[in-house]
Amino acid sequence: MDAMGLDVILASLHHLAAFSLVGLLAVEAALLFRPDKSVPVARMARIDLYFGLAALLLLVIGVLRVIYGIKGSAFYVQNPVFWTKMVLFGTVGIISIWPTVQYLRWQSKLRRDTGFWPDAAAFRWVRLALVAEIAFTVAIPVTAAMMARGIGL
Template identity: 35%
Template sequence: MPTEILLRYLHFISIFAIVGSLVAEHLLLKKELTRKEIKRISTIDGVYGIAALLLLGVGLTLWLGGYGKPTEFYSKNYIFHTKVTLFATLGILSIYPTIFFLKQGKGDPQEVISIPKSIFMLLRIELLILTIIPLLAGLMAKGIGYFG
């Protein structure tokens, strides 16, 4: 029981870190940034990445490790599969901004860089997806979507 509680705690903390870092990135983003500001966003993006990996690891452990609900509860639930697909989509959408921030953070810290509109759009789509996932989690927890 203590292991399950710790895993669920880590699951929630990683979710909060993902939301917080993505919101911070979006709030710090401007049409033009210095390389120093981009490096700061890149650091926050690193927190986002670490939290996403932690969430994935803990989520897989909860799903396949037999903690709490049986594995079949998740495996035979289309809402769960939708939630996992959206999470994977988040990861894919975050690749381009991450690479952009890493590349553009190098060089003269005072140099000003124009930020492509696609970066803004990708971050906003990620935030939108993040608002959908908790709804799916709540539905799934009530057994909605179970087809077993």
């Protein structure tokens, strides 16, 4: 396979992983903004797990693009917009720790007490984290568009 073909494949996979991540974040937010006992805690935790896997896949494919992509690693590494994008992605990752920890705690409590349901305050804090994740996630494609046009070089 030539360099252009590999670049197209990596870019396509990168975009699919990014869209998956955004879609899963939207589903997670939708569940949390209408919390009721018809949405099991286990489902929220599973969607959060898929979100984490999509983020990991996105990161791995992104690294492969930097290393093997047609633009070359210098295009990315020397560009401050690329590093802004990485900081935004890292920020989303750090913020996402809070909901993940909560889901794990809720599942643990649910195993001990089948009638357990998180209180409203717990949902508010997780919702706040998701709103922050969404806000930072929305900024990532903006930096990607800037990079694609050579802004920052």
